[in-house]
Amino acid sequence: MATVAIPAAKWSWQSPYPQVRTSTSLDADLELVERCLSGQEAAWEDLVRVHTRRVYSICYRFTNSDSEAQDLTQEVFLRVFKNLKSFRAGEGLFIVWLTRLARNLLIDHYRRTRLDRATESIEDHVATLEESTASIARTEGMVAGREASELLQAALQKLSPELRETVILRDLEELEYREIAQVLNVPEGTVKSRLNRGRSELAKALRRQKIRI
Amino acid sequence: MTCAELEILLADYVDGTLHAGERAALESHLEACPACKQLADEVQGVTAFLERVPEAEPPAELLTRIMHHAPLGRKGAAAEAPPVYAKPSWAKRAWSGMWGGFVQGWLQPRYVMGMAMTILSFSMLARFAHIEPRQLRASDLDPVKVWQGIDDHSHRVYDRAMKYYDNLRLVIEIQSRLREWTDQDPSQAGAPGQATRANGAAAQPAASERGSQR
Numbered sequence: 001m002a003t004v005a006i007p008a009a010k011w012s013w014q015s016p017y018p019q020v021r022t023s024t025s026l027d028a029d030l031e032l033v034e035r036c037l038s039g040q041e042a043a044w045e046d047l048v049r050v051h052t053r054r055v056y057s058i059c060y061r062f063t064n065s066d067s068e069a070q071d072l073t074q075e076v077f078l079r080v081f082k083n084l085k086s087f088r089a090g091e092g093l094f095i096v097w098l099t100r101l102a103r104n105l106l107i108d109h110y111r112r113t114r115l116d117r118a119t120e121s122i123e124d125h126v127a128t129l130e131e132s133t134a135s136i137a138r139t140e141g142m143v144a145g146r147e148a149s150e151l152l153q154a155a156l157q158k159l160s161p162e163l164r165e166t167v168i169l170r171d172l173e174e175l176e177y178r179e180i181a182q183v184l185n186v187p188e189g190t191v192k193s194r195l196n197r198g199r200s201e202l203a204k205a206l207r208r209q210k211i212r213i
Numbered sequence: 214m215t216c217a218e219l220e221i222l223l224a225d226y227v228d229g230t231l232h233a234g235e236r237a238a239l240e241s242h243l244e245a246c247p248a249c250k251q252l253a254d255e256v257q258g259v260t261a262f263l264e265r266v267p268e269a270e271p272p273a274e275l276l277t278r279i280m281h282h283a284p285l286g287r288k289g290a291a292a293e294a295p296p297v298y299a300k301p302s303w304a305k306r307a308w309s310g311m312w313g314g315f316v317q318g319w320l321q322p323r324y325v326m327g328m329a330m331t332i333l334s335f336s337m338l339a340r341f342a343h344i345e346p347r348q349l350r351a352s353d354l355d356p357v358k359v360w361q362g363i364d365d366h367s368h369r370v371y372d373r374a375m376k377y378y379d380n381l382r383l384v385i386e387i388q389s390r391l392r393e394w395t396d397q398d399p400s401q402a403g404a405p406g407q408a409t410r411a412n413g414a415a416a417q418p419a420a421s422e423r424g425s426q427r
Contacts, residue, residue, distance in 0.1 A: 016276050048279050056271035070275050077279045144265040152266050171263045177224070192224040196256060203255035206262065213258030 017053040029094040036084055048077055054095075054173060055102050061168045062106050062161075064153045072109060076102045092182065099175065100183045103165060110161050155205035163198035170195055214242040219249050227256055341366060 032050070035043035055076050060069035079101055087097045156164055169175045169183060170191075181188045203213045219242055225231045226239055243250045342362045352358065378384060 016273050017271060044283055045276075045280055048276060048283070052271050052276060052279065053268070056275065057269040060269045060271075066272075069269075070272070070278070073271065073275060074279050074282060078282060081283055145267060148262065148266045149269070152263070167263075171260060172266070172268075189221060192221060196220055196223050196252065199256040199259040200252055203259045206259070211262070213255060213262060 016049060018050060033084060033087060033094055044081070047080070051095075051098055052077075055098065058099065058102050058168055058173060059106060061153070061156060061172055062164060063109070064157050068109070072102070072105055076105055079105070093179065095175075096179050096182045099169065099173070099179075100185075103169075103183055106165070107161065151206065151209055151211060155202055155209065158205040159198055159201055163194055163201060166191060166194040167198040167202060171199070214238045216242075216246060216249055219243075219246075220252075223253060223256060226253070227260055 029050075032043055032047050036047055052073060056069055056073045059072040059076075060066060063069055063072065076098070080098065083101075087094060156167070159167065165184070166180065169180045170177070175183070177188045177191050180191045184191065186194075206213055219239055222231060222235060222239055226236060231239065243253055342359050
């Protein structure tokens with residue numbers, strides 16, 4: 001019987017957002033900003049391409065909603081486009097400036113939607129109860145990948161915004177303590193203290209979901 | 214080492230950036246203090262868990278969406294920047310003020326459309342009332358004269374419509390057929406009714422015959 005050879009796929013899905021955060025990328029940021037301010041159209045797209053992953057990730061982890069994270073990411077970049085000149089005026093890392101912009105927007109969004117969350121909290125409580133009774137099966141073994149991501153999302157929402165943002169910036173976005181202190185405008189000691197409390201509360205929230213820490 | 218001091222150093226301890234002396238002091242405190250030991254275990258456990266969590270990947274279309282809205286943001290940036298140009302002369306400013314403030318306001322589509330509809334309706338009304346705008350005089354606008362004009366015109370239109378209706382071939386045919394029917398002999402017109410009655414009378418004996426057979 002004749003066999004038909006199926007050609008291997010010539011393409012593979014590649015994310016348009018590159019992995020960044022190297023020592024050279026910080027210099028590249030400054031160069032990119034200069035190019036944007038000098039009026040080079042392509043530089044704007046490069047700037048968005050390089051930093052969308054970080055901004056989206058922070059927004060998604062904080063809000064636990066893909067659509068809200070997309071809207072907020074778009075809003076962050078609109079503000080970047082409008083206020084990029086003010087970055088050059090101030091001295092510091094672009095990544096800190098950008099993260100501070102995103103964080104301020106997130107806090108505004110958090111305050112604006114506080115009432116909506118209050119009405120949803122009862123439904124969440126019921127869902128959590130159901131989940132805690134149904135998730136006994138995964139107490140053994142290591143959770144990872146998508147399941148770990150979903151569990152983390154649920155646990156992060158139990159944290160206060162101050163603790164949540166600190167954990168996100170340090171443990172997920174891997175910013176330095178000094179950078180986090182600049183973003184949040186608090187001393188480094190406060191960052192570390194919040195981080196300890198945030199991690200501890202996160203551990204408790206994960207345990208409530210029957211995750212062994 | 215106190216519990217408060219440990220809390221300050223715990224983050225660096227987890228990161229592995231603590232000096233050997235501080236690390237030894239911290240670890241000896243952990244052995245002696247169950248509360249701090251629990252905190253340290255939780256913190257270390259969470260950091261290990263977070264390392265297994267994959268990075269959130271934004272959808273590919275988000276880039277397109279942001280760039281689609283990008284000109285809006287950059288336009289805003291341009292608007293905020295102080296414009297650099299020479300001060301125009303007073304004549305130019307007066308002309309641009311008149312053009313921008315008055316003429317351009319009236320040239321908006323809704324105003325133009327509204328004015329066109331007004332002119333059209335007035336011209337139709339004037340035509341119906343037999344007012345010629347080209348030779349319009351003050352006496353033509355007298356209400357009595359306008360009313361007479363409308364009345365006269367409406368009668369003429371009515372007569373013309375009736376004449377047209379009467380001359381229609383279909384109307385003539387229908388009228389002539391109706392006339393034929395009304396002119397027919399009344400005895401012939403009643404024949405179908407008599408026939409029905411005769412049939413009814415004939416049907417009755419047949420029914421009685423069927424009843425006697427049973």
